[in-house]
Amino acid sequence: MKKIILPLLFIIAFSCKNENSQEIQTLSGEFLYVADGAVLQTKSEVYAVAINELTEELANRSRTFQTDEFDMTSVTVKGIITPNNEEGWKNLLKITEIISVKKSDTKNTSIID
Incomplete structure (x- = not known):
């Protein structure tokens, strides 16, 4: 029984740690849609x-x-940052x-790399 409980506790602790890595963060910067x-x-x-409902609302x-479609606006948002698995920037922000x-x-609101 002890052999089952100990690995189970490690699994639970590890899965809780993964959930915490997706905590909501506050970011301020220049937004462009x-x-x-x-x-x-x-x-x-x-x-x-x-792109979700909040991104559309922010846009x-x-x-x-x-004054034109390429002007950036200053925003402050809360969201979850995850690695971006698609082409482009390395991190993906999901606005919450x-x-x-x-x-x-x-x-100067140029996008830097």
């Missing part, structure tokens, strides 16, 4: 943004601050909450 995707550029990294709210959207203060 175009027809084929969305990105969030922070001071240190660029994230691909998963709609951002349009009020854009929109905190703020405003006109970008940055003159």
Whole structure:
């Protein structure tokens, strides 16, 4: 019986650790949504943004601050960061909450690699 309980405890502890690795984080940066995707550029990294209802809402709210479709807007969002298994940026952000959207203060909003 002890031989079964000990490995079972390790499995439970390991699975709980994996769940915690997907904790929600708050990120601020420059957001851009175009027809084929969305990105969030922070001071240190660029994230691909998963397209979901909140991403669409963020894009709609951002349009009020854009003078053309390629203007970025300053946003603060909460979301889950996971490795991006598709082509593009190395991390994928799934937005879970929109905190703020405003006109970008940055003159140079180019996406860096």
